[in-house]
Amino acid sequence: MALLLSVIVVAIGLSFFAAPLWVWFIALGLFFLGCGVSVLWWIVTITLAVVFIHKPTRVKLITNNLFKLIEKKGLLPKISDTEKIALRAGDVWVEGELFSGKPDFKKIFENPYPKLTEEEQAFIDNEVNEVCAMTSDWEVFESRDLPQEVWKYIKEKKFLGMIIPKEYGGLGFSAYGHSCVIEKLATHSQVLAITVMVPNSLGPAELLLHYGLDTQKDYYLPRLADGREIPCFALTEPEAGSDAGAIQSDGVVFKNDKGEVKIKLNFDKRYITLSSIATVIGLAFVLKDPQNILGESKDRGITCALVDAKIEGVDHTQRHDPLNVPFVNAPLFGKDVIIGLDDVIGGESGIGNGWRMLMESLAVGRGISLPSTSTGGSKLATYVASTYSVVRYQFGLSIAKFEGIAEVLGRLGASTYILDAAKTFTLGAINAGEKPAVANAIMKYQSTEMFRQNVMDAMDIQGGAAISRGPRNLLAHIYFGAPVAITVEGANIMTRTLIMFGQGMIRCHPYAYAQIEALEARDVKAFDTLLFTHIKHVVRNKARYYVLGITRGYVHRSTSKGEAGRYEQKLAWASAKFAFLSDVALGLMGTSLKRRESVSGRFGDILAQMFFITAALKRYEEEGRQISDSVFLEVAVEDAFAKIDVAFRGILKNLMPGIMGIPFRFIGFVSRINPMGKTIKDTSLHHIATALCEDDSIRERVCSNIYMGERPRQLLEATHAMQDIKELLSREKKEERLTQSEKKQLQEARALQHEIITVDSFSHDDYMRRKI
Numbered sequence: 031m032a033l034l035l036s037v038i039v040v041a042i043g044l045s046f047f048a049a050p051l052w053v054w055f056i057a058l059g060l061f062f063l064g065c066g067v068s069v070l071w072w073i074v075t076i077t078l079a080v081v082f083i084h085k086p087t088r089v090k091l092i093t094n095n096l097f098k099l100i101e102k103k104g105l106l107p108k109i110s111d112t113e114k115i116a117l118r119a120g121d122v123w124v125e126g127e128l129f130s131g132k133p134d135f136k137k138i139f140e141n142p143y144p145k146l147t148e149e150e151q152a153f154i155d156n157e158v159n160e161v162c163a164m165t166s167d168w169e170v171f172e173s174r175d176l177p178q179e180v181w182k183y184i185k186e187k188k189f190l191g192m193i194i195p196k197e198y199g200g201l202g203f204s205a206y207g208h209s210c211v212i213e214k215l216a217t218h219s220q221v222l223a224i225t226v227m228v229p230n231s232l233g234p235a236e237l238l239l240h241y242g243l244d245t246q247k248d249y250y251l252p253r254l255a256d257g258r259e260i261p262c263f264a265l266t267e268p269e270a271g272s273d274a275g276a277i278q279s280d281g282v283v284f285k286n287d288k289g290e291v292k293i294k295l296n297f298d299k300r301y302i303t304l305s306s307i308a309t310v311i312g313l314a315f316v317l318k319d320p321q322n323i324l325g326e327s328k329d330r331g332i333t334c335a336l337v338d339a340k341i342e343g344v345d346h347t348q349r350h351d352p353l354n355v356p357f358v359n360a361p362l363f364g365k366d367v368i369i370g371l372d373d374v375i376g377g378e379s380g381i382g383n384g385w386r387m388l389m390e391s392l393a394v395g396r397g398i399s400l401p402s403t404s405t406g407g408s409k410l411a412t413y414v415a416s417t418y419s420v421v422r423y424q425f426g427l428s429i430a431k432f433e434g435i436a437e438v439l440g441r442l443g444a445s446t447y448i449l450d451a452a453k454t455f456t457l458g459a460i461n462a463g464e465k466p467a468v469a470n471a472i473m474k475y476q477s478t479e480m481f482r483q484n485v486m487d488a489m490d491i492q493g494g495a496a497i498s499r500g501p502r503n504l505l506a507h508i509y510f511g512a513p514v515a516i517t518v519e520g521a522n523i524m525t526r527t528l529i530m531f532g533q534g535m536i537r538c539h540p541y542a543y544a545q546i547e548a549l550e551a552r553d554v555k556a557f558d559t560l561l562f563t564h565i566k567h568v569v570r571n572k573a574r575y576y577v578l579g580i581t582r583g584y585v586h587r588s589t590s591k592g593e594a595g596r597y598e599q600k601l602a603w604a605s606a607k608f609a610f611l612s613d614v615a616l617g618l619m620g621t622s623l624k625r626r627e628s629v630s631g632r633f634g635d636i637l638a639q640m641f642f643i644t645a646a647l648k649r650y651e652e653e654g655r656q657i658s659d660s661v662f663l664e665v666a667v668e669d670a671f672a673k674i675d676v677a678f679r680g681i682l683k684n685l686m687p688g689i690m691g692i693p694f695r696f697i698g699f700v701s702r703i704n705p706m707g708k709t710i711k712d713t714s715l716h717h718i719a720t721a722l723c724e725d726d727s728i729r730e731r732v733c734s735n736i737y738m739g740e741r742p743r744q745l746l747e748a749t750h751a752m753q754d755i756k757e758l759l760s761r762e763k764k765e766e767r768l769t770q771s772e773k774k775q776l777q778e779a780r781a782l783q784h785e786i787i788t789v790d791s792f793s794h795d796d797y798m799r800r801k802i
Contacts, residue, residue: 040057042573042576042577044057045569045570045572045573046570046573046577048566048569048570051082051083055078055083058075062075082562085558085559088558088562089554089555089558092558093554093558093561094554096561097549097552097554097557120389120465120467120468120470121464121465121466121467122466122468122538123459123468124138124141124466124641124644125466125468125469125472125534125637125641126540127605128538128605128608128637128640128641128644129535129538129539129540129605129608129609129612129637130605130609131567131570131571131574131575131605131606131608131609132570132571132574132602132605132606133601133602133605135588135590135601135602138644138648139589139590139647139648139651141455141458141459141462142458142459142461142462143454143455143458143648144204144206144454144457144461145206146206146207147204147207150203150204150206150210150211153201153203153207154210154211154735157187157189158211158214158215158737159737160183161180161183161184161187161215161222162214162215162218162219162737162739163739164177164179164180164183165177165180165218165219167218167219167221167507168500168501170219170221170222170356171221171355171507173356175356175358176221176222180222184226185256185257185258186256186257188200188201188255188256189211190229190230190257190260190261191229191230191235191251191255191256191257192207192208192211192226192230193230193235193236193239194235194239194251194254194255195239195251198247198248198251198252198255199251199252199255199256200235200251200254200255201255205397205398205457205461206454206458206461208230208398208402209401209402209453209457210735211226212226212227212230212399212403213405213406213409213735214406214736214737215406215737216402216403216410216508217407217409217410217736217737218737218739219507220355220357220407220507220508220510220511221356221357223402223403224303224357224403225304225357225358227402227403228262228263228303228304229254229260229261230399231395231398231399232263232265232388232391232392232395232519234250234254234259234261234263234310234312234336234375235250235254235255235261236391236395237263237312237387237391238250238251239251240387240390240391241334241375241376241380241383241387242375242376243372243376243377245372246336246372246375246376246377250310250336254310258309259309259310260304260307260308260309260310261304261308261309261310261311261312262302262303262305262308262310262311262312262362263302263312263313264279264297264299264305264311264312264313264362265277265299265302265314265388266302267298267299267300268300275332275385277315277316277332278298279296279298279299279313279314279315279316279364280296280297280316280318281293281294281296281317281333281335282294282317282320283317283318283319283320283321283323283324283330284321284323285323286368291323291324291371292368292369292370292371293317293335293368293369293370293371293373294367294368295313295315295335295337295364295366295368295369296364296366296367297313297315297362297364297367298361298363299313299362299363300350300361300362301350301352301359301361302359302361302362303358303359304358304359305346305358305359305360305361306346306347306349306358306360308339309338309339309340310336310337311338311339311344311346312335312336312337312375313334313335313336314333314334314384314388315332315333315335316329316331316333317329317330317331317333317382324378324381330381330382331382331383331385332382332384332388333374333380333382333383333384334380334383334384334387334388335369335373336373336375337364337367337369337373341368341369342367342368343365343366343367343368344363344364344367345362345364345365346360346362346363348360348361352514353510353511353513353514355507355511355514375387390465392520395470395519396470396471396473396520397456397466397469397470397473397474398457398460399519400473400474400477400515400518400519401449401452401456401473401474401477402453403481403511403515404449404478404480404481404515405446405449405450405477405481406735406736407481407484407485407508407511407512408445408446408449408485409446409450409732409733409734409735410504410505410508410733411442411446411484411487411488411508412442412443412484412488413729413733413736413742413745414492414745415439415442415487415488415491415492416430416439416443416719416722416723416729416733417723417745417748417749418491418492418495418745418786419435419439419491419719420724420748420749421745421748421752421782421783421787422786422787428752429491430719430720430723433712433716435491435719436715436716436720437715437719438487438490438491439491439715439722439723440665440714440715440716440717440718440719441487441665441669442484442488443662443665443718443719443721443722443732444662444665444669444718445480445483445484445666446484446732447646447659447662447663447666447732448642448645448646448662448666448667448670449477449480449481449484449642450649450732451642451645451646451648451650452473452476452477452641452642452645453473453477454645454649455645455648456469456470456473456645467537468529468530468534468537468538468637469641471525471529471530471533471534472638472641474525475522475525475526475530475638476642478512478515478516478522479516479522481512481515482513482515482516485505485509485512486509488505489505489509492505494789495787495789498789498790499790500789500790500791501741502741502788502789503789503790504741504742526634527628527630527634528624528627529634530631530634530637530638531631531633531634531637532623532624532627532630532634534634534637535616535623535630535633539616540564540567541563541564541567542564542616544556545557545560545561545564567609568610568613571606571609571610572610574606574610575603575606575607575609578599578602578603578606578607579607579700579704582600582704583596583599583600583601583602583603583706586598586602586603590647590651591655593660593663593664594650594651594655594663597643597647597663597667598647600671600706601640601643601644601647604636604640604671604674604706605640607678608636608637608640611633611678611682611685612633614685615633615681618685618686628680629681629684629685632677632678632680632681633677633681635674635677636674636677639671639674639677640670640674643667643670643671646663646666646667646670647663647667650663658721658728659731661714661718661721662718664714665710665714665715665718668707668710669707669710670707671705671706671708672705672707672708673707674706675701675705675706675707679698679701682695682697682698682701683695683698723749724753726746744782744785744786745786747782748779748782748783748786751778751779752779752782752783754775755779758775758776759776
């Protein structure tokens with residue numbers, strides 16, 4: 031028994047430290063010497079050692095035959111050209127470390143953390159505050175549009191040209207600066223934020239900057255920067271939603287009467303933001319050349335072009351009504367619209383490259399726009415809920431004192447803390463020139479889902495005041511907008527099940543995609559190296575998963591300190607388990623894994639939560655490990671680990687059916703009695719609630735970058751007033767004598783309280799005349 035245990039310990043140790051194959055054979059030889067085995071065992075072992083360690087022999091005897099078997103059985107994974115473009119779009123960033131099973135946390139935490147430039151901060155403090163002051167969100171909903179003076183202001187101050195470099199007349203803001211502008215606008219008016227966001231997201235400016243001809247840049251970019259041109263980008267169609275590659279709008283190459291080469295467009299687009307007021311349309315379509323005028327193939331593929339909205343055949347006269355949120359969103363139709371080759375983005379060299387342009391741009395854009403509006407909305411929800419809880423009294427007590435309210439406030443504060451951390455961490459990478467495609471998909475999905483939950487939690491606290499629309503209500507309109515964010519830039523269900531892990535597994539895995547490329551290129555030697563390195567990777571992660579699981583992560587040497595170090599240990603454990611089970615799933619299911627969307631979605635959930643935990647640890651360190659933040663970190667991270675536990679159990683329960691699934695279900699049982707997460711303490715949630723309600727500095731840090739308009743200022747003033755009279759209320763309840771000044775202070779505080787709890791109402795005639 032002792033010998034067997036020794037063998038197991040040595041094997042686990044060699045696996046854990048990824049020992050080379052020759053070390054394994056030496057260890058086996060030492061074992062044989064100790065046991066005095068027969069010569070036959072030595073002959074077999076030496077033969078195997080030669081075969082597996084000597085690469086030319088291994089390739090000839092093993093890999094070459096395996097390669098032939100893969101070809102004969104048709105097991106070679108088939109990845110279409112459009113899938114390859116999507117997979118190659120963007121970079122592998124922190125996601126790759128988490129996929130490895132052995133993240134280099136020192137490298138991860140050395141990633142830059144962004145800060146605003148003086149110019150960006152001044153713009154937020156001045157121009158952004160000014161445009162918010164000019165905009166009444168209630169009146170925007172009533173009139174169904176932004177005021178004309180607001181449109182004029184955002185054009186003059188170049189809000190629509192934040193991503194355009196200064197050399198072309200734009201503001202040249204960083205990704206983080208751009209994000210902070212959108213975030214602050216979203217805390218005041220979702221319509222204003224969306225209007226500014228879209229021209230700075232995927233669209234003509236973004237595509238021209240990366241793929242446009244110099245002549246196209248010189249003409250369009252200055253006009254887009256100062257608002258002379260209003261852009262839109264037309265991608266989505268009735269038959270091409272999340273499946274953007276299914277575009278049916280087409281352009282046919284022909285020669286006109288003058289012999290000039292032109293393109294005749296016919297398109298049917300929908301859900302196009304700004305389309306009904308756009309002057310220049312970025313259009314994605316399939317280009318066809320039936321007469322082979324351009325001299326290559328007749329089907330040239332997806333192409334992007336700029337179309338003048340005023341030319342004949344363009345119809346943008348209709349509007350959609352997205353849940354009564356009055357940002358400009360509309361269908362767009364084109365009938366026999368004629369453009370030239372010089373209207374194609376990138377000219378002739380841009381023909382057929384539209385899909386690559388779209389995938390590369392979306393790989394970045396998903397991490398900026400919607401995470402910014404979602405974080406802004408979450409901060410506003412947290413601010414409103416925490417201040418309102420102080421002011422609102424029931425049963426003679428501030429509702430902030432009720433544990434049920436405190437529980438929701440605690441959850442809301444921790445969610446906003448980790449969401450802001452993930453947004454900022456991702457933007458630091460984009461600022462540094464990274465294009466983290468999978469991380470950005472994670473941000474799009476997680477931020478919009480968290481925002482939806484956060485605003486509902488805040489509304490639950492406000493109760494009837496949250497559902498009665500009117501100028502006093504700060505939450506109703508962002509609630510209306512939450513489902514809109516869920517559906518755009520790839521519907522969330524598809525993002526979770528197809529992109530986060532489905533593409534992430536191939537893109538971020540250290541060896542999977544490289545092996546596929548080697549197979550396609552028939553490069554047996556490269557495939558051999560990758561295959562056996564991959565096997566070593568799986569064996570190592572299995573050992574790491576086992577050892578880290580048995581020790582609950584304590585054997586990992588943390589780069590972080592204190593409680594953050596403990597969370598890093600559990601994150602290392604999660605990464606090892608995730609990497610091992612990912613390879614197991616890939617081995618069992620092969621290419622069919624992407625069709626097992628429920629399993630794939632759970633793997634995506636784990637990857638997302640690991641990424642968010644990483645971001646929270648980064649934020650905690652960057653902000654000086656403040657004692658007051660430790661409870662936010664604790665609740666946010668433990669909640670993420672609990673979600674990881676649930677996802678792992680779901681994978682193990684459903685990975686394989688019947689008898690084949692018994693080992694996995696047993697591992698799932700073990701996972702239940704050895705979870706990564708732990709139950710969040712009520713006291714921790716209550717601690718967060720108290721901090722948000724009573725400490726202005728903490729509330730301001732968690733809910734930073736909010737526009738403090740009239741209603742938020744009233745909430746803050748009423749909060750301070752009610753906090754100041756707590757002792758007076760107690761004395762009044764005891765019927766103690768109060769001075770005139772004390773009575774006046776009570777009266778003034780109650781007047782502020784009354785204003786905060788008052789909801790808007792309308793006469794019957796006014797209500798019936800309203801447009802919404």
